[in-house]
Amino acid sequence: xxxxxxxxIEAFWRDRGHRPGVVSDRDLWAxxxxxxxxxDTDDIxxxxxxxxxxxFIEAAFHADHPGYRTVQLAIAGRGPYAVLRDLAxxxxxxxxxxxxxxxxALQPERRDDQAAWVDHYHTKWSALRRPEVWVDAQLRGRxxxxxxxLAIRPLLLSLRRGRWPGVNYVVARPDRRRVADFExxxxxxxxxxxxxxxxxxxxxxxxxxxEPAAWAELVAEVAGFVDAIEDRGGRVAFVRFPxxxxxxxxxRESYPRERYWDVFAANVGAVCLHDAELxxxxxxxxxxxxxxxxxxxxxxxxxxxxxxxxxxxLAR
Amino acid sequence: xQFTSTSFFVFFAVVLALHxxxxxxxxRKFNLLWLSYLFYAAWNPPFVVLLWVSTVVDWFLARAIHRxxxxxxxxxxxxxxxxxxxxxxxxxxxxxxxxENTVALFQSLGIGWEPPALDIVLPxxxxxxxxxxxxxxxxxxKGRLKPWDRFIDYALFVTFFPxxxxxxxxxxxxxxxxxxxxxxxxxxxxxxxAGLFVAGLFQKVVLADALLAPSVEAVFDVDLPARAxxxxxxxxxxxxxxxxxxAGYSLCAIGVARMLGFExxxxxxxxxxxxxxxxxxxxxxxxxxxxxxDYVYASIRGTGKTSFNRFAVSIMLTWxxxxxxxxxxxxxxxxxxxxxxxxIAERVARNxxxxxxxxxxxxxxxxxxxxxxxxxxxxxxxxxxxxDPERMTELFWSLxxxxxxxxxxxxxxxxxxxxxxxxxxxxxxxFMRRHSFERLAISCPWYLRSILLAAMLVLIVISQxxxxxxxxxxx
Numbered sequence: 200x201x202x203x204x205x206x207x208i209e210a211f212w213r214d215r216g217h218r219p220g221v222v223s224d225r226d227l228w229a230x231x232x233x234x235x236x237x238x239d240t241d242d243i244x245x246x247x248x249x250x251x252x253x254x255f256i257e258a259a260f261h262a263d264h265p266g267y268r269t270v271q272l273a274i275a276g277r278g279p280y281a282v283l284r285d286l287a288x289x290x291x292x293x294x295x296x297x298x299x300x301x302x303x304a305l306q307p308e309r310r311d312d313q314a315a316w317v318d319h320y321h322t323k324w325s326a327l328r329r330p331e332v333w334v335d336a337q338l339r340g341r342x343x344x345x346x347x348x349l350a351i352r353p354l355l356l357s358l359r360r361g362r363w364p365g366v367n368y369v370v371a372r373p374d375r376r377r378v379a380d381f382e383x384x385x386x387x388x389x390x391x392x393x394x395x396x397x398x399x400x401x402x403x404x405x406x407x408x409x410e411p412a413a414w415a416e417l418v419a420e421v422a423g424f425v426d427a428i429e430d431r432g433g434r435v436a437f438v439r440f441p442x443x444x445x446x447x448x449x450x451r452e453s454y455p456r457e458r459y460w461d462v463f464a465a466n467v468g469a470v471c472l473h474d475a476e477l478x479x480x481x482x483x484x485x486x487x488x489x490x491x492x493x494x495x496x497x498x499x500x501x502x503x504x505x506x507x508x509x510x511x512x513l514a515r
Numbered sequence: 516x517q518f519t520s521t522s523f524f525v526f527f528a529v530v531l532a533l534h535x536x537x538x539x540x541x542x543r544k545f546n547l548l549w550l551s552y553l554f555y556a557a558w559n560p561p562f563v564v565l566l567w568v569s570t571v572v573d574w575f576l577a578r579a580i581h582r583x584x585x586x587x588x589x590x591x592x593x594x595x596x597x598x599x600x601x602x603x604x605x606x607x608x609x610x611x612x613x614x615e616n617t618v619a620l621f622q623s624l625g626i627g628w629e630p631p632a633l634d635i636v637l638p639x640x641x642x643x644x645x646x647x648x649x650x651x652x653x654x655x656x657k658g659r660l661k662p663w664d665r666f667i668d669y670a671l672f673v674t675f676f677p678x679x680x681x682x683x684x685x686x687x688x689x690x691x692x693x694x695x696x697x698x699x700x701x702x703x704x705x706x707x708x709a710g711l712f713v714a715g716l717f718q719k720v721v722l723a724d725a726l727l728a729p730s731v732e733a734v735f736d737v738d739l740p741a742r743a744x745x746x747x748x749x750x751x752x753x754x755x756x757x758x759x760x761x762a763g764y765s766l767c768a769i770g771v772a773r774m775l776g777f778e779x780x781x782x783x784x785x786x787x788x789x790x791x792x793x794x795x796x797x798x799x800x801x802x803x804x805x806x807x808x809d810y811v812y813a814s815i816r817g818t819g820k821t822s823f824n825r826f827a828v829s830i831m832l833t834w835x836x837x838x839x840x841x842x843x844x845x846x847x848x849x850x851x852x853x854x855x856x857x858x859i860a861e862r863v864a865r866n867x868x869x870x871x872x873x874x875x876x877x878x879x880x881x882x883x884x885x886x887x888x889x890x891x892x893x894x895x896x897x898x899x900x901x902x903d904p905e906r907m908t909e910l911f912w913s914l915x916x917x918x919x920x921x922x923x924x925x926x927x928x929x930x931x932x933x934x935x936x937x938x939x940x941x942x943x944x945x946f947m948r949r950h951s952f953e954r955l956a957i958s959c960p961w962y963l964r965s966i967l968l969a970a971m972l973v974l975i976v977i978s979q980x981x982x983x984x985x986x987x988x989x990x
Binding site: 200205208327330334335344345349350351352356359360 | 516521522525557721725726729929931932965966968969970972973974976977978979
């Protein structure tokens, strides 16, 4: 009876357009972080925020570059400094790092953005949690009825407001890949864009772009992390993903390329790829101004794959 | 390893398989014993040593007490047991609290002293198994029990995994006789045990974690001012949550034990609809309240007829200790004393109120139950806020309508949902006040039981959200 009822509920949600998706929490992050112990250059770890989560399509990469393993450790909305520092300090790690970076994500106030994930891995994660989290992720990755926004409380609250829960246009997979399908969005895109811009303008007041000296100091710290990883035989590359519209204009004005990106690229001691330098990226679309549309994400992934190979970051 | 975790299901499958092997009873008990140690070690392996110390010390001391005919020597041996058990509990649970308060006292006297902070990890379940082993030694000392003759039975009594980390606190005379001969488990026991386990999980996962906890967190875990309505909804939601959480765990423990052929005592009898405070404490965490009644309250109060003053002092002391048992925070002591005050007030009210048949009518009883529930809900404030005295004070003023002007912490849909769940649980307790859940489950026709269990299972599956530990693990 329970199985039949669960099957009916699953069919009902799928019929309404819901797809399976995992909760991309600290446990799932730790599960994947744990696979990096003893990593070599065939293991490519992806760091950064939501732009690399949605903009690096692993299937497209693997089609062009078979034999590599990619591990998605990006955390949406947070700067990658803490995870990069952690990998640099990990004596067993000699893998390849592909880190999505922006000047804003690196500035001092955001240094510990991802520290809680690192701390969770080092202090709370245990071997016993591993099968637990793996099974949970596999189940959630296969059953739409296990999506957290379809759980009983959000469901009841949504029904109380007279509507069924909306379909998530971003779905996370058990390997922490996130897939955005902007066609499925049931919310006003312009409202999201305006909301994000207002939030960032507010934050720019509290966290203004760093002064040149502070930026140089930060770049030197990151260069130290690069050296530590490369000294063990690992490789590091940084990439800036395309952004568009008013959001891109605001970032350009607040963080002029020559003052931030160029200084970073010249001093960090690693391969740095700016989307503007890659051929064919001008026409790529970001429906929400910040993240690539799926088709363009595939093309961008192919582009950076080729570029990484050309510049010797990919060993094979 | 929590009952809600995948690893527990794998673990329990192994336990059941080993327990059903055609081995001698001693070997099956031995299997249960080492698997119980494994269950405990899954949290923090070194702490298994504490379990061994507690087990071995009380095993030998109880035997020595029984053998000794000298009252003085018996007393010394009992004190040794108390020192070892309460010493371990005191160190791990209260050392930090004592140090913190000593420093505060010195500072108030103008003496600057800054000792290094104690970073002591609390061994899970220590409050439960310490009380369990102590009850054995105390019963032997008082002549209520003869020392058991098989060490493996006694070790299993201390360590039996279903009740090890969060009770019920089982007495030796309830458990040890069950070890004497092989426990037979038929399909009926397995079905009943599994049913109780699912019902416990339903309380924990669906009611406590999925429906109530987010509302509680929205009120208690933020630094924003709360309206009186938010504070009251938060308190009612919290006491209902902690009931569902803890009673859910106890029911799971009883169910798991039942599937292995053991019977554990009931820990809750629909307390949220208790009529009066005495009635409440006879229904809530029964294994702890009877333990405290038998070994602490009885000693403080003494025997025979006692004066009101002695009664009041005994109650206040006992309940403050119960508060402290829950955690090394003043908030818990306040919660205990607050509960004690209402027990005293009830005794006064019983003495002065005119006897009337009116009190026994259903509407009157319902009003009493609702009043009791409201007082209990207000006691949730110091309990939940024990770790954050500042927030507790803010919410106290909100509760009495004197809080800072605030916008709602909970929106109307959330309040409606939370209140609906609280009322549903309260009404369930009201209608079940004179019934036992297990008996109801047994007397229920199989098809109805199946439908209910299937519904609960589906709700458990679709309620999976954040992983929340059982609240009573921290005690």
